[in-house]
Amino acid sequence: MKRIADSTVRRLSMYLRYLEDLDTQGQQTASSDELAHLCGTTPAQVRKDLSFFGSFGKRGLGYPVHELTAHLREILGLEREWKVVIVGAGKIGAALANYRGFRQRGFKIVGVYDNDPTKIGKPWGEAIVHDMADLARDIQREEAPIAVLAIPSDDAQDVVDRLVAAGIRAILNFAPAQITVPPHVSLKSVNMAMELEGLSFALTNSLASQGAA
Numbered sequence: 260m261k262r263i264a265d266s267t268v269r270r271l272s273m274y275l276r277y278l279e280d281l282d283t284q285g286q287q288t289a290s291s292d293e294l295a296h297l298c299g300t301t302p303a304q305v306r307k308d309l310s311f312f313g314s315f316g317k318r319g320l321g322y323p324v325h326e327l328t329a330h331l332r333e334i335l336g337l338e339r340e341w342k343v344v345i346v347g348a349g350k351i352g353a354a355l356a357n358y359r360g361f362r363q364r365g366f367k368i369v370g371v372y373d374n375d376p377t378k379i380g381k382p383w384g385e386a387i388v389h390d391m392a393d394l395a396r397d398i399q400r401e402e403a404p405i406a407v408l409a410i411p412s413d414d415a416q417d418v419v420d421r422l423v424a425a426g427i428r429a430i431l432n433f434a435p436a437q438i439t440v441p442p443h444v445s446l447k448s449v450n451m452a453m454e455l456e457g458l459s460f461a462l463t464n465s466l467a468s469q470g471a472a
């Protein structure tokens with residue numbers, strides 16, 4: 260498998276969302292111009308991104324919406340269900356566990372874990388909070404490949420090491436900590452403050468360019 264940049268994968272997810280909408284509306288084809296316009300990129304970028312994965316669409320006719328939707332779902336590995344465990348039954352963990360969009364897109368939360376004795380065994384939304392002591396056993400029994408980490412930074416690396424030892428292959432990390440994982444494990448860290456800094460940059464530069472005009 261060729262190494263595909265994260266930015267390309269993010270755009271594929273975005274193309275997929277718009278294509279699903281177009282498919283639901285019964286639209287048969289979509290041009291690279293249309294996809295670029297919907298996704299805030301350029302037609303050349305759309306063609307380049309999609310050309311990584313073979314030749315879709317015919318020149319002048321655009322991309323077949325239904326077929327490309329199916330291809331993108333396959334490329335992104337969304338043809339199957341992925342089991343997910345959440346570590347940290349706090350505010351972020353609760354928001355994630357209650358988000359129905361994950362289930363709709365094929366991510367099934369199979370367990371929520373915490374080390375707080377006042378939370379363990381208590382109902383938590385539709386789930387029950389499990390003891391960290393059961394984490395490794397449950398991951399192996401469920402064959403869950405994905406973990407979401409929603410605990411404070413202090414223990415983040417220790418918990419990641421436990422997750423990796425238990426067989427987890429991909430981690431979505433919310434803790435603002437520098438985490439390391441072995442090469443066979445994929446790690447994505449979410450940082451809302453960095454996203455806000457991106458917006459701050461965009462605002463600052465658009466204000467600067469308005470001022471310069």
Ligand SMILES: NC(=O)c1ccc[n+]([C@@H]2O[C@H](COP(=O)([O-])OP(=O)(O)OC[C@H]3O[C@@H](n4cnc5c(N)ncnc54)[C@H](O)[C@@H]3O)[C@@H](O)[C@H]2O)c1
Nearest residue numbers: 347348349350351373374375409410411414434449450451
């Ligand atoms: N990525 C972002 O943009 C973003 C935004 C807000 C918060 N955060 C971070 O997300 C994390 C969770 O935030 P929160 O507001 O949900 O915190 P919270 O205090 O509400 O919940 C944290 C939970 O983790 C549990 N916990 C602590 N240590 C544990 C361990 N070793 N094993 C298992 N469970 C453990 C606690 O008992 C608690 O239930 C924090 O690291 C926070 O800084 C990230």
